[in-house]
Amino acid sequence: MKILVIHFSKFGHTKQIAEAIAEGLMAIGPVQVCDIDQVDDSELQDANLVVLGSPTHNMNLPKALRPILDSLPRRAVRGSSVAAFDTSYKMNGLLARFTAAPKLDRKLRKLGGKRIVPPVSFFVEEREGPLYEGEIERARKWGALIGQRLSESKIKQIRQI
Numbered sequence: 001m002k003i004l005v006i007h008f009s010k011f012g013h014t015k016q017i018a019e020a021i022a023e024g025l026m027a028i029g030p031v032q033v034c035d036i037d038q039v040d041d042s043e044l045q046d047a048n049l050v051v052l053g054s055p056t057h058n059m060n061l062p063k064a065l066r067p068i069l070d071s072l073p074r075r076a077v078r079g080s081s082v083a084a085f086d087t088s089y090k091m092n093g094l095l096a097r098f099t100a101a102p103k104l105d106r107k108l109r110k111l112g113g114k115r116i117v118p119p120v121s122f123f124v125e126e127r128e129g130p131l132y133e134g135e136i137e138r139a140r141k142w143g144a145l146i147g148q149r150l151s152e153s154k155i156k157q158i159r160q161i
């Protein structure tokens with residue numbers, strides 16, 4: 001089982017969340033946490049699970065992340081389970097939809113991934129942080145939930161054989 005938790009982070013909070021998600025995932029196998037700049041295409045293609053996160057900038061993906069995502073091979077995560085998260089401000093109503101995670105989710109599925117859980121936001125108090133209290137623990141739990149979903153989907157596949 002190869003599990004990658006990939007992050008893009010300007011001030012370090014998305015990276016912290018990525019590390020907490022990895023802790024939650026460790027129950028199902030070893031987890032590699034890496035900056036998106038450090039991932040190579042073959043590593044991505046070999047992964048069974050890819051979790052990808054970034055901060056929200058101007059209600060969207062950070063500008064510097066877009067060319068990196070655009071440079072990935074067309075079927076970079078084909079057949080892998082995928083999940084997306086972001087860090088953003090706590091917002092209510094319609095505005096809460098305009099964060100990076102839904103865009104990362106769409107991109108991962110376009111690259112051939114199978115969504116295993118819906119995209120999620122983790123919250124910062126201000127632009128340069130800190131994270132709200134409890135967000136690290138919430139990220140660990142989200143990681144554990146992904147692990148659980150992945151195990152369930154593997155059992156289902158085995159039963160279908």
Ligand SMILES: Cc1cc2nc3c(=O)[nH]c(=O)nc-3n(C[C@H](O)[C@H](O)[C@H](O)COP(=O)(O)O)c2cc1C
Pocket residue numbers: 008009010011012013014015054055056057058059060087088089090099124126127128129
């Ligand atoms: C240029 C810029 C624009 C931002 N725009 C938004 C925004 O539209 N919505 C939002 O929720 N957060 C916005 N933020 C705050 C980010 O959510 C916050 O910086 C990020 O979660 C911190 O993550 P990081 O430490 O991994 O960089 C913005 C931050 C920057 C630097």
